[in-house]
Amino acid sequence: MSALIYGAYGYTGQLIARAAVERGLQPVLAGRNADRLAELGAALDLPTRTVSLSDPERLRTALDGISVALHCAGPFVRTAPPMIAACLETGTHYLDLTGEVDVFRRLADRGADAEAAGCMVLPGIGFDVVPSDCLSRFVAAHTPDADILEVALYAEGTVSQGTLKTLIEQMGRGGVVRREGRLHDVPPGWTSRNVDFGDRRRGVTSIPEGSVVTSGVSTDVPNVTAYIAVPLLVQSLLRASRHVQGILTWPPLKQLLKRLVEQGRPGPSAEERQQGRTVVWASARGSEGGVTTARLHGPEAYTFTARSAVEALQRVLDGTAPAGYQTPATAFGADFALAVDGTSRQIVEEPSRA
Numbered sequence: 001m002s003a004l005i006y007g008a009y010g011y012t013g014q015l016i017a018r019a020a021v022e023r024g025l026q027p028v029l030a031g032r033n034a035d036r037l038a039e040l041g042a043a044l045d046l047p048t049r050t051v052s053l054s055d056p057e058r059l060r061t062a063l064d065g066i067s068v069a070l071h072c073a074g075p076f077v078r079t080a081p082p083m084i085a086a087c088l089e090t091g092t093h094y095l096d097l098t099g100e101v102d103v104f105r106r107l108a109d110r111g112a113d114a115e116a117a118g119c120m121v122l123p124g125i126g127f128d129v130v131p132s133d134c135l136s137r138f139v140a141a142h143t144p145d146a147d148i149l150e151v152a153l154y155a156e157g158t159v160s161q162g163t164l165k166t167l168i169e170q171m172g173r174g175g176v177v178r179r180e181g182r183l184h185d186v187p188p189g190w191t192s193r194n195v196d197f198g199d200r201r202r203g204v205t206s207i208p209e210g211s212v213v214t215s216g217v218s219t220d221v222p223n224v225t226a227y228i229a230v231p232l233l234v235q236s237l238l239r240a241s242r243h244v245q246g247i248l249t250w251p252p253l254k255q256l257l258k259r260l261v262e263q264g265r266p267g268p269s270a271e272e273r274q275q276g277r278t279v280v281w282a283s284a285r286g287s288e289g290g291v292t293t294a295r296l297h298g299p300e301a302y303t304f305t306a307r308s309a310v311e312a313l314q315r316v317l318d319g320t321a322p323a324g325y326q327t328p329a330t331a332f333g334a335d336f337a338l339a340v341d342g343t344s345r346q347i348v349e350e351p352s353r354a
Contacts, residue, residue: 003027003313004049004066006083007073009036011267012097012126015306016072017044023310025317030062031073053082063090068316070125070309071096076103080123084110088117093321095312097126097305101176104213105183111325120321122331124210125312126305128153130328131280131296132211132226133218134337137329138345140219142292143284149221151211152195152204154229154279155301176208178216178224191225196348197279198295202229214327221284268302276300292347299342307340 005020007013008029020027021044029044031037032052041048051062053073059082063069069092071083076098084107087094094114098104107123114121124130132151140146175186192205209226216224268276278301283293298304308328315321315332328336337343 002066003317004030004063004069006030006053006069006071007079009033009040010072012302012305013072014040015302016070016309017046019306019310020313021046023314025310025313027070027313028066053079056082056086059083059086060090063087063092066090066092068093068095068313068321070313074098074100076100076123080107084121087119087121088113091117091119093120093316094122095125095309095316096123097309098123099126099128099210101208101210101213104210108213108217108325115324118323120316120323120326120331122312122326122328124214125309125328127155127278127298127301127308128280129210129214130308130340131278131298131304131337131343132209132282133214133327133329134334135280135282135294135296135345136211136215136221136224136284137218137334139282139284139292139294140215140221141334142347143286143290145287145290146219146221146284146292147223147287148285149215149219149224150193150227150283151209151215151224152197152227152229152281153209154195154197154202154204154281156276156278174208175206176212177206177226178212178222181216181222183213183216193227195227195229195281197229197281198297198348204229214329217325218327218329268300273300273303276303278304293349294345294347296337296343296345298337298340298344304340304343307342308337311336311339 005017005027008017009031028047028049029041030049034050037048037050049062051058069087073079077100080103084094104123107121136151174188175190177184177186190206194201195204204227206225207228212224212226278298280296285291
């Protein structure tokens with residue numbers, strides 16, 4: 001069995017490729033830029049396959065002999081459809097790094113196709129979905145008749161060009177919450193609260209985070225809201241953005257912002273990754289009043305992603321790949337996040353609302 005990493009020469013893709021080699025894996029590196037691919041392949045002594053997502057036939061050929069493809073080239077709302085189509089046609093297990101709610105929704109609709117093809121479709125195998133999905137499953141499982149779930153993210157560190165481009169792509173997109181088992185669109189910055197992340201309480205505001213979708217598969221909790229810790233000014237800007245959503249979706253504006261992003265550095269330095277950290281908080285409340293609250297402390301976001309992605313690749317190569325649409329927790333269990341080096345989980349005693 002062999003693995004393929006598509007978009008391997010991107011910032012996160014390179015981190016994953018190097019971590020895979022350190023783990024003893026020998027993945028095939030793939031992407032559309034032959035020069036960058038050849039340079040990375042030579043540096044890591046790994047085979048390469050140059051292919052564009054816009055060429056379905058060559059993409060299917062590139063998956064020949066591949067048991068699992070890890071898709072690292074975003075924005076996934078644009079790039080996931082051709083890759084998932086090729087994987088379903090070739091029976092190749094599919095993993096990606098998306099955090100985009102619309103991608104989770106679309107791929108969930110391909111669950112029956114994946115089962116028929118005998119392959120697993122598992123989006124969101126990095127930060128933030130791995131820790132949020134796994135912690136959601138953990139607190140829900142420890143709360144009888146859980147009917148309310150809240151998840152909050154805190155991350156220290158800077159972001160890569162790829163992440164910024166994805167955020168730009170999603171500009172003008174409102175929020176998403178789960179209510180009575182169904183997904184509902186809500187305005188940006190729809191609600192806010194305070195959360196204890198261990199060192200101190202921080203203000204958080206609601207976002208369309210992946211666990212709002214994945215929780216519908218990994219838990220039976222009907223009401224889910226996800227948040228992120230941001231300064232009060234950012235919370236205010238998010239709420240204000242609902243009044244200019246039309247402008248934020250204007251394609252020329254998005255293209256201009258993406259070009260500006262490309263003039264910056266690729267992503268956090270090694271020192272910044274070493275110094276950064278992440279905390280995910282989750283709280284489940286039962287219909288009878290029982291509450292389970294827990295925190296997951298982990299390494300910097302890109303470091304977490306590289307480690308969790310390689311751990312997922314290893315498990316799939318070892319034979320753990322249930323067919324159909326999966327989440328990190330349904331595929332590998334609620335403790336999967338703890339397999340990421342530098343990650344710990346603790347149950348905390350606090351009310352679910354501030």
